[in-house]
Amino acid sequence: MTCRCRCRRACCGSFRSVAFSRWGGGELYPVDIRLVSATNRTLRDQVQAGHFRQDLYYRISGLNIELPPLRERTDKHALVQRIWERHRDPHQRAGFSREVLELFEHHPWPGNIRQLNSVIQVALALADDQPITTDHLPEDFFLDAGLDEQRSDRQTAGVVQDRLQNTDDLNDLLQAAGGNISQLAKRLGVSRNTLYKRLREQQGGET
Incomplete structure (x- = not known):
């Protein structure tokens, strides 16, 4: 899972408030989602290196399944x-x-x-x-x-x-x-x- 910093901030905000607003709008829409994400990197290492937000990591880190090469x-x-x-x-x-x-x-x-x-x-x-x-x-x-x-x-x-x-x-x-x-x-x-x-x-x- 790789995305720009602005996108990560938006994701964190949505996960924290369990709601999102349309681009340029102010009205919040409640959401009930289950997120499935994938990456070819070790996110814990990315967090420690300062390349991935720690708060976002712990919000998306639930059941981790590692697929070997x-x-x-x-x-x-x-x-x-x-x-x-x-x-x-x-x-x-x-x-x-x-x-x-x-x-x-x-x-x-x-x-x-x-x-x-x-x-x-x-x-x-x-x-x-x-x-x-x-x-x-x-x-x-x-x-x-x-x-x-x-x-x-x-x-x-x-x-x-x-x-x-x-x-x-x-x-x-x-x-x-x-x-x-x-x-x-x-x-x-x-x-x-x-x-x-x-x-x-x-x-x-x-x-």
Whole structure:
């Protein structure tokens, strides 16, 4: 909730008197309201810094509900499904690849749910009736993922290790890459030798 000082004074006056007057008028009109306000700032800190009126803060501070940023939410998968259901056409039933869902889970999401909405809408438009893969994600999605490079590297490494240990995942990825070992190794961020070794372990040395 951000507003100019004059507006804050007017709000305080209305809340205190439980009445308001029209602009330029003198007659007071009684009101019975319940106020819902939202802000992306910590108002208590703003009060202490002198940027927000203390009396107004205590008049509007009733039941406070803190919504964590998208990157900290544990229900991202459910959110993705709801947004996908809302925006998809009836013929779009394929959903997301596992790789995309993992990227969604670990993305920093600086634009929060608005960004998730936008990414899914773009992906649906590009994928048509095909499963949504990384090829359908906008470039900004990957640029934003590089903003916190150290964190991204740790998370990506964890995802890659999980993939290398999961036979079904690795086989699916290899099939999606058209059997191209070099392409798959590049996508996973590992060397060809590492990928060959893991495939040989899975396939009993037949690769």
